[in-house]
Amino acid sequence: xxxxxxxxxxxYHADIQLFEKMLAxxxxxxxxxxxxxxxxxxxxxxxxSLRSFTLNLGKYLGLVASxxxxxxxxxxxxxxxxxxxxxxxxxxxLKLPPNYLTMFxxxxxxxELRSNELKRKFIETWGNIISAAVLDxxxxxxxxxxxxxxxxxYQGRGNQAKAIITDFGKRVLELSPLExxxxxxxxxxxxxxxxxxxxxxxKATYPIIIKTRDRDFDWDVxxxxxxxxxxxxxxxxxxxxxxxxxxxxxxxSKGK
Numbered sequence: 055x056x057x058x059x060x061x062x063x064x065x066y067h068a069d070i071q072l073f074e075k076m077l078a079x080x081x082x083x084x085x086x087x088x089x090x091x092x093x094x095x096x097x098x099x100x101x102x103s104l105r106s107f108t109l110n111l112g113k114y115l116g117l118v119a120s121x122x123x124x125x126x127x128x129x130x131x132x133x134x135x136x137x138x139x140x141x142x143x144x145x146x147x148l149k150l151p152p153n154y155l156t157m158f159x160x161x162x163x164x165x166e167l168r169s170n171e172l173k174r175k176f177i178e179t180w181g182n183i184i185s186a187a188v189l190d191x192x193x194x195x196x197x198x199x200x201x202x203x204x205x206x207x208y209q210g211r212g213n214q215a216k217a218i219i220t221d222f223g224k225r226v227l228e229l230s231p232l233e234x235x236x237x238x239x240x241x242x243x244x245x246x247x248x249x250x251x252x253x254x255x256x257k258a259t260y261p262i263i264i265k266t267r268d269r270d271f272d273w274d275v276x277x278x279x280x281x282x283x284x285x286x287x288x289x290x291x292x293x294x295x296x297x298x299x300x301x302x303x304x305x306x307s308k309g310k
Contacts, residue, residue, distance in 0.1 A: 064153055066191035068111035069104040070198045072097065076108060080118065080127045081135050087119075087126030111195060114151060136287060143203045147226045153180075157196055161206055161217045162224065169193055169215040264288065 075097040112118030117131035205223035
């Protein structure tokens with residue numbers, strides 16, 4: 055992290071498209087990580103001057119770790135591997151770092167804010183602690199990331215660029231983390247037909263499959279990171295079940 059990033063605790067100059075490619079490639083690297091030169095070669099970023107800034111964004115968000123030679127997904131980053139886009143966006147929106155969360159709330163409360171208004175609020179809140187050029191890039195990185203999560207729409211360029219809250223952005227902080235739909239009893243009732251065979255991963259030593267109505271999650275457990283992911287998915291399913299069960303109990307009590 056550069057001196058400017060250390061002052062603000064905000065990443066800047068990150069490329070969101072490169073960020074998405076980086077996360078996708080790291081999903082296949084395993085817990086041991088991947089050499090950074092290999093990572094950049096894999097995603098065509100060997101000569102991209104923004105690659106280190108983009109890596110810093112991943113670190114700031116708690117998704118990526120690096121020792122200077124290798125990069126790998128953190129335990130939190132690994133959980134995204136098994137999420138749909140909507141689940142990923144919700145989870146990451148609920149995990150915005152403190153400064154990002156504060157700036158997002160400014161947009162949410164105002165419904166829309168121009169880039170220069172965000173910069174003014176930044177200076178009023180944290181002081182004029184970085185150069186104008188770095189502040190421009192830090193705000194742009196923040197807005198591009200929020201737009202990637204679909205909690206805002208980012209229109210225009212420069213100081214007149216405008217961040218507009220989306221419907222998802224309006225309600226995201228009121229949502230529960232990672233609600234995975236669980237099967238309905240009726241949908242799971244057997245109609246006399248034979249259930250589909252569940253195939254375990256080929257040559258798996260410690261195979262585990264979690265089967266829901268929407269998708270199947272399967273692993274061959276090889277490290278503690280795999281257990282972290284499995285625990286996260288099970289916890290999410292349990293939270294969905296508890297909400298459904300509670301609503302059912304409330305409905306029964308009202309009917310009496």
